[in-house]
Amino acid sequence: xxxxxxxxxxxxxxxxxxxxxxxxxxxxxxxxxxxxxxxxxxxxxxxxxxxxxxxxxxxxxxxxxxxxxxxxxxxxxxxxxxxxxxxxxxxxxxxxxxxxxxxxxxxxxxxxxxxxxxxxxxxxxxxxxxxxxxxxxxxxxxxxxxxxxxxxxxxxxxxxxxxxxxxxxxxxxxxxxxxxxxxxxxxxxxxxxxxxxxxxxxxxxxxxxxxxxxxxxxxxxxxxxxxxxxxxxxxxxxxxxxxxxxxxxxxxxxxxxxxxxxxxxxxxxxxxxxxxxxxxxxxxxxxxxxxxxxxxxxx
Numbered sequence: 421x422x423x424x425x426x427x428x429x430x431x432x433x434x435x436x437x438x439x440x441x442x443x444x445x446x447x448x449x450x451x452x453x454x455x456x457x458x459x460x461x462x463x464x465x466x467x468x469x470x471x472x473x474x475x476x477x478x479x480x481x482x483x484x485x486x487x488x489x490x491x492x493x494x495x496x497x498x499x500x501x502x503x504x505x506x507x508x509x510x511x512x513x514x515x516x517x518x519x520x521x522x523x524x525x526x527x528x529x530x531x532x533x534x535x536x537x538x539x540x541x542x543x544x545x546x547x548x549x550x551x552x553x554x555x556x557x558x559x560x561x562x563x564x565x566x567x568x569x570x571x572x573x574x575x576x577x578x579x580x581x582x583x584x585x586x587x588x589x590x591x592x593x594x595x596x597x598x599x600x601x602x603x604x605x606x607x608x609x610x611x612x613x614x615x616x617x618x619x620x621x622x623x624x625x626x627x628x629x630x631x632x633x634x635x636x637x638x639x640x641x642x643x644x645x646x647x648x649x650x651x652x653x654x655x656x657x658x659x660x661x662x663x664x665x666x667x668x669x670x671x672x673x674x675x676x677x678x679x680x681x682x683x684x685x686x687x688x689x690x691x692x693x694x695x696x697x698x699x700x701x702x703x704x705x706x707x708x709x710x711x712x713x714x715x716x717x718x719x
Contacts, residue, residue: 507580508579508629508630508631508632509521509554509579509630509631510579510632511631511632517542517544517554517629517631518541519542521542521554521556521627521629522541522542524581525539525556525574525627526539527573528573528576528577529560529570529573531569531573532566532569532570532572533566534566534570535560535561535562535566536558536559537559537560537561538557539557539558539559540556540557540558541556542555543556547630550632551632552630552633553629553631554631555584555627556626556627557624558625558626558627559622559623559624560623561622562620563621564619574627579629581628582627582629583625583628584626585625585626586623586625586626587623587624587625588623589622589623590620590621590622591619591621
């Protein structure tokens with residue numbers, strides 16, 4: 421007996437076949453819809469879609485090359501900065517510039533045998549958390565050759581000092597009078613001559629050095645300062661306690677002194693009383709003896 425289509429789909433095999441056909445139809449509709457509505461047309465790309473994607477790839481490549489070039493510049497600057505840190509003033513290696521920078525300039529003047537007339541104080545100007553400027557003003561008054569030697573000695577300093585400002589001016593000279601006898605043998609007059617002094621130059625300038633202070637050193641210094649403050653506070657507390665205990669000890673001493681004074685007064689009084697008691701009988705007995713002698717004489 422031959423089955424109809426309706427009877428076939430009523431059987432399990434027919435139901436399975438119907439489900440497969442429905443699933444295939446759904447997938448086909450979904451693929452067609454995504455191919456037309458997706459941005460890149462990834463399911464069934466056309467020629468224009470492929471051209472557009474290729475242009476976007478080229479754009480992304482150009483952006484990548486631009487960013488990579490900028491990154492290379494930054495890395496080169498970072499390497500240059502790290503290399504320059506070795507030439508900067510490091511407090512751990514070179515000491516504090518507030519004192520050592522003055523010593524450097526003063527030693528340079530001594531090596532050049534130049535007369536340094538004025539040496540100012542070091543001024544610190546902050547750049548960022550790690551870098552700062554240290555500036556120092558100076559004045560040198562001496563001969564031109566010594567001034568040039570002083571410049572050469574400054575260039576030899578380590579760490580290297582840079583010139584912020586320098587001025588070289590001629591000092592005014594005055595002829596010094598020298599007196600002596602005249603040319604005639606018997607002359608009584610005095611002839612006056614002049615000598616030209618050495619030309620001096622006044623050099624005023626300012627040198628600068630870059631100070632490098634690592635963040636780790638600043639944190640260590642901060643911790644050390646905090647510990648020092650805590651120790652100072654503890655020492656002050658201990659000093660206050662010692663003062664309090666000293667005051668407490670002094671009070672019994674005062675109490676001890678008071679009985680001693682009272683004891684001396686009491687001891688002095690008995691010493692005076694026996695003397696008075698002794699003196700009274702001594703005066704009474706001679707009076708009684710004199711009266712008895714007088715009565716015997718009358719009898």
